[in-house]
Amino acid sequence: MxxxxxxxxxxxxxxxxxxxxxxxxxxxxxxxxxxxxxxxxxxxxxxxxxIYAISPASRAFLQSIGVWQLLPAGRMEAVRRMEVFGDAGGKLEFSAYETGVAELAWIVEGGAxxxxxxxxxxxxxxxxxxxxxxxxxxxxxxxxxxxxxxxxxxxxxxxxxxxxxxxxxxxxxxxxxxxVAPYGQLGVVANFTCERPHRGTAYQWFRNDGVLAWLPLPEQKMSMVWSTPEAHAQELLGLPTEDLCARVAEAGSHVLGRLECITAAAAFPLxxxxxxxxxxxxxxxxxxxxxxxxxxxxxxxxxxxxxxxxxxxxxxxxxxxxxxxxxxxxxxxxxxxxxxxxxxxxxxxxxxRLFRENVPGMRRLRNSGLNSVDRMPVLKTLLAAHALGFH
Ligand SMILES: Cc1cc2nc3c(=O)[nH]c(=O)nc-3n(C[C@H](O)[C@H](O)[C@H](O)COP(=O)(O)OP(=O)(O)OC[C@H]3O[C@@H](n4cnc5c(N)ncnc54)[C@H](O)[C@@H]3O)c2cc1C
CATH class of the missing domain: 3.50.50.60 (FAD/NAD(P)-binding domain)
Incomplete structure (x- = not known):
């Protein structure tokens, strides 16, 4: 004392x-x-x-303070492409090449x-x-x-x-x-080994049961964050592992083939x-x-x-x-x-809000919005630059 x-x-x-x-x-x-x-x-x-998606701006900060250099290289993956899907055919694609950067983000474990x-x-x-x-x-x-x-x-x-x-x-x-405003959703997270290589692609699906993200990890693995209403999250958490893998693979249209769970699913309130x-x-x-x-x-x-x-x-x-x-x-x-x-x-x-609204016409509008942005390279680059932390 x-x-x-x-x-x-x-x-x-x-x-x-x-x-x-x-x-x-x-x-x-x-x-x-x-x-x-x-x-x-x-x-x-x-x-x-x-798992965190570290923006180029955050990477530069961590490098400037001598921390990035200490991260285990074999446990990090560069995101070189991103594919975003709407809930009715809308699609938006970003690539590091188009955006003029070496990578869109780095995927790194929080603990590391x-x-x-x-x-x-x-x-x-x-x-x-x-x-x-x-x-x-x-x-x-x-x-x-x-x-x-x-x-x-x-x-x-x-x-x-x-x-x-x-x-x-x-x-x-x-x-x-x-x-403080709870979203009424949980973020369900789990890591998987994938049947097909992800080639440094991050995927995101805006679905009527929330937003599903797959972030690429080394060794043909990926990390999932499924932000979804509480009842659905609890259902996912209660599934036997094999059923969870099948459900997640299906929700992502099997773009990475069969999935095998390598960490138990956990959930965080949003x-x-x-x-x-x-x-x-x-x-x-x-x-x-x-x-x-x-x-x-x-x-x-x-x-x-x-x-x-x-x-x-x-x-x-x-x-x-x-x-x-x-x-x-x-x-x-x-x-x-x-x-x-x-x-x-x-x-x-x-x-x-845009992807939660189910009023008539909204679904078509938001999906055609994604497609329109996808056809406007300048706007897309501006959006990507903001998301990456360049101003
Ligand atoms: C499901 C989910 C997925 C996410 N994914 C991403 C992502 O991909 N990318 C991203 O950028 N962000 C993501 N986030 C957000 C990210 O986790 C947080 O923004 C980040 O952890 C905030 O860091 P922090 O240091 O401010 O707070 P915290 O990580 O909460 O750290 C606070 C620290 O303070 C300590 N502490 C608490 N109370 C006290 C006290 N009374 N006295 C002293 N110490 C105390 C705690 O022990 C802790 O060490 C995600 C969040 C969720 C829920």
Whole structure:
């Protein structure tokens, strides 16, 4: 039991992918940091059920902080093509070649990124990693922030960053309640070995029972995310493995032939969460603490990495000895992120609504919309560039 006397520049609460990447991005800066997290990443074991489509912008960020280089090359797959299908014959195709990039995204296991980030934290001189650690109280005064941990220790700082996920303690203690709207869907995830090679193609089907995505993995494997109403998700989870494989293969029109399940199916509730402000006096929010979007665009963690990159950039640009909780600095961070977050939220929400509506004519309209975009190379490239994180 002791009360810390030093005052950190930045106290980061939550060392998921976003909080840990922020800490690593501040490595070498003349700042003292604390990072508080209840549990370390799980050790590698089989294939991870949580797989991310990492945009080129996120890859560039992870590379710039020396983390991309640590990822196991044999467990990642480049997406070179993407095929999107509507629910009545609409189809949209993207290719890295047409878009003028080497790859559209990289598919990487969440656990692999977490372990690579944590291996950088271990040797970080300007950081105290407090794990296990869990905040119990947060006191904010004009001059400082005090985070009191379960167990009695307290950490003082100039800025507290909430990187503690969708149920953020930091947000709850410092901001008005967010707007939370459950989609009434679960994201069912599982990994499969495929009979036919995917050739680096990601597939997405907008179906009347939700959105089905297949993301390519190495060794002729793929990862599925099926965002679907709860009752259907529960039915999928209850199927014997062979029946699940058959159901998933059929839902994807057997484009990769027969499927064999290599991880047990799991499900996550899908909820939209938005806040009006990313900052408050001496507080900033990043990642899912600040925004939760539907996984159909596979952009949640990419938005979070962009938050971490932007906040690290603003903090590092401040003059030596500056107060990291200065509200002017925090506003700069908030302004730099507003457009990106709003655009992603509107786009994913719009798509969810567009493909959920069953009013007469809507089905034809949305499918012919996909086909029209497919015939407009400039618009397609612009859409792809936005989705990839190029602006
Ligand atoms: C089914 C599904 C599929 C998805 N697929 C994709 C995809 O393909 N691509 C993509 O970009 N995104 C995807 N996402 C979204 C992505 O998972 C999140 O956006 C991302 O994990 C957010 O990272 P984060 O670090 O902000 O939050 P989290 O991953 O939630 O991490 C928060 C961290 O804070 C810690 N924490 C929690 N509470 C406290 C506390 N009180 N004190 C201290 N620490 C605390 C937690 O232990 C955790 O380590 C998907 C989401 C779902 C549900």
């Amino acid at each position: 002791r009360s810390s006397r030093k005052i950190d520049d930045v106290v980061i609460v939550g060392a998921g992918l976003v909080g840990a990447s922020l800490a690593v991005a501040l490595q070498g800066a003349p700042l003292q940091l604390s990072l508080i997290e209840p549990k370390p990443p799980a050790p590698a074991e089989g294939w991870d059920a949580r 990124i977490a372990r690579a980030l944590w291996s950088r934290l271990d040797s970080q001189e300007n950081l105290e990693l407090i794990c296990p650690g869990q905040p119990a109280l947060l006191d904010i005064t004009d001059a400082a922030v005090r985070v009191s941990l379960e167990g009695g220790r307290s950490i003082d700082g100039h800025l507290v960053v909430g990187a503690d996920g969708a149920r953020s303690f930091v947000r709850q203690e410092t901001m008005p309640a967010p707007v 909820t939209k969460l938005s806040v009006n402000r990313l900052v408050a006096p001496r507080v900033a929010l990043v990642g899912d603490a600040a925004h939760v979007v539907h996984p159909l665009a596979g952009q949640g963690v990419n938005l979070g990495f962009a938050d971490a990159a932007a906040l690290a950039g603003v903090l590092k640009s401040a003059h030596a000895g500056a107060d990291m909780g200065d509200f002017g600095l925090l506003r700069r961070f908030e302004r730099s992120r507003a457009e990106d977050i709003l655009a992603m939220r509107s786009a994913t929400d719009g798509l969810v």
